[in-house]
Amino acid sequence: MTTVYYASTLFGAMTLAAAMDDGRFTGSGERLLIVANNSAIPEVATPVDQTPGFAVLRERFDRIVSWNELIAPLHPADWKARVIEVPMLERLLASHLRLGNVEELVLESIAVTPARTIAGLIRDCPITVYADGLMSYGPTRDPLPAEIFRRITRLLHLDLVPGLQPLLLSEYGVAAATVPAETFLHVVDLVAQSAPDMLAADAMILGQYLSALDLLTAQEEAELHTGLLRGLVALGHSTVAFKPHPAAGRRHTQLLRQAAEDVGVRLVVAGGDVPAEVCFAALRPRLVAGCFSTGLATASSFFGIPVATHGTDLVLERLKPYENSNRVPATIADALLPRLGPSGVLSDPTAVDxxxxxxxxxxxxxxxxxxxxxxxxxxxxxxxxxxxxxxxxxLEAVGLLPAAERPGTLAKIRRRLARAL
Structure with missing residues (x-):
């Protein structure tokens, strides 16, 4: 019997390891980990199993295989089997990976490739989905075929926002369960001990890859980072660490270095392959700022570090289509976390349920x-x-536009008032 796991990031692998350490997987057979690199140019990016800190996670698995190498030269985020090819590719994959009987398939990001592709090729076994970010609180991105959603037995997730229940997979009646924070933090500490040494900093900026996703222009994202930096400097921070997203290019780091020189602050850059949580454990910054990164939630909920957001209003305005899966993470950050202005003013959002x-x-x-x-x-x-x-x-499309905001409503009210007078 074999349990097959899949991970595409070190953060995801740490979440998976924490669930394993908490006894969420009871299979006694072989444990096979499939890793994938979904970056735009995976050939120049570091595979998950070769990133700093993964060594302490490796012992949890009997074998590790690369999905990128398996389907090369095709890209993991683009390739999926055609319906007519599935029976043949299912047999080929089982033979190549020496699978035998698969006891359980454990996947992240089930609605998109390559996880969805893997689920379609490793069949006739139950599926556990583990969520590794704020997106778990939003609805499932795309509809799943019946042969996949009927096999999903549970959703494992970190309790990033205590009291908030995930919407992910809820339309299929999938039960959600949390991975204990203390177990996850233990894994983070293990990874931090083996990660490269980092220069000290008293505040941290979390970068994302908003321009690569066409949420913002490259210039707007650079200005967002600069606004965060100026806000931290205005608050009195003299050394700031920048944690770029692994999928982001080097351009934003270069621009932020120049901005740091202009305002006279020391900027240190954490490795793109080092998860933000490892940086929190190693540096213990006094403030973490960003846009709507999951790292803001882990810093606040798991490490007790004050956090602040900047630019969420612009992102919420730009997100297209409305069902963009980044909408719920951006909404949570905007509605829950303090907002940092370039002048250093911290303001709390209006209280909402x-x-x-x-x-x-x-x-x-x-x-x-x-x-x-x-x-x-x-x-x-x-x-x-x-x-x-x-x-x-x-709201008009779904029939929920409030009466006061419907076209012509204001004019009708004015006419009624005029008649009454």
């Missing part, structure tokens, strides 16, 4: 998949209106 907000946004993103949330979403939008988190066009 985060659970109600996320469910309302989630329904508007995927109304056909989450019909049970319609009444609560309608009530929330009627009370709070469409400002900030909803698009009027989207």
């Amino acid at each position: 985060l659970g109600e907000l996320v469910r309302a946004v989630g329904y508007c993103m995927q109304p056909e998949n989450l019909p049970g949330l319609r009444s609560s979403a309608a009530a929330y939008v009627e009370r709070h209106g469409s400002a900030r988190y909803f698009k009027k066009q989207r």
